[in-house]
Amino acid sequence: MPVFALVDCNNFYASCEKLFDPTLRDTPIVVLSNNDGCVVARSAESKTLGVPMGAPWFQLHDLARQHGIRAFSSNYALYADMSSRVVEILSSFTPSMEVYSIDESFLVLDGLPGTREEIGREIRERVARWVGLPVCVGIASTKTLAKLANHAAKKALAGRDGVCDFGAMTPDEVSTLFASIPVAEVWGVGRRIDERLAEMGIGTVRQLRDAPPGWIREHFSVVLERTVRELNGVSCLNLEDVTPDKQQIMASRSFGNPVFDLEGLSESVASHTTRAAEKLRAQRHVAGAITVTIRSNPFKPWEPQYNRSEVVPLPEPSADTRELIRAALWGLRRIYRTGFAYKKAGVMLSGLEPERRRQSSLLVDPERERKSAALMQAMDSINARWGRGSLRPLVTGFDASWRMRREKLSPAWTTCWDALPRVTG
């Protein structure tokens, strides 16, 4: 039977912000979404003050003033860099690991020296010592249980040592613990399923674990059935240690200020397409279609609403920014209507396939393809050397009014020489 560990950084974004500013040590802080919209991470102090996850920041101004809560714009350059440092440390324990998200990784502990709890504690200590971030470790025989053990380490068993191994507990202890955890904490149980389970009298992890899998499948889905089996120690989800290629690539943003005209929308759609095309080439794929989406602000229902998207198939699969922009703008012109305050635009690339293996059609001019590839490669190299957006299509524009707000951004401490922290005294 495999042994999974889930390592999860505590309050990851908030912890990253605190790491480089010691004066924030006991200060309640929050990290905001793009456009400084809503709360996406809270430090322990903010959670204690009752700051809800996902709350719009503008609704929290009073609470913030009252308790001195400091807010930060999300600084993904910093978080991504700290994440890669944590991953590097974790991979020193075992090559059998899956980087599940920016702040979570699954490790398979089978065959490692020491008891499972000792390994868990060593992971915590090494990460704390080498990068200064707090993590918790959940250990169990399935991924779903390891996620739950991690939750227990953070909540129900907080105050112990940040490590929870279900394998070290008796069946009775586990059952008692499960009876105290709301079913919504289980990986795979979201809001809707939680509501429906509640109607059926299932409110705790223990009740879900003890529900008949067949009955769950009948009333819900094979997905939740798998969850129930995993809660019973039957491993259904494997470690995905090779990251699969993306099947679709998206790029979208809300606007800092509403946009009314086609020109502004075109600039943003061209910008998003440029970014999406970069991701596409990084994965060495071509796209068969691009979808353009524009929408008004659903949080202002008293304003006229509009929400539409258009799928534009490409004549030939491509990774050429210019061709993708041409297709995206064609789609945009088809769906654009005047008289709306647009809040968001985005594109999605689909029909992805490897650039090599694809069928070459009679319509493709090999010389033109070669030139396209060379140009894109040159553009990517220049942007890698001089920073994103150094060389970009003219249609992405110079008007900054629609670009996002990031008024509370912390420095790029670890990824920009000019922002390197200074030690004095």
Added chain:
DNA sequence: TCTGGGGTCCTAGGACCC
């Protein structure tokens, strides 16, 4: 004034085929 972005999987239903 002010409410994120980027993904995956599963299912149902329609089109189409033999």
Added chain:
DNA sequence: TCTGGGGTCCTAGGACCC
């Protein structure tokens, strides 16, 4: 009066995740 059955492919929509 009475109108097959089964398979595949695609898309849209709903659920979930961080």
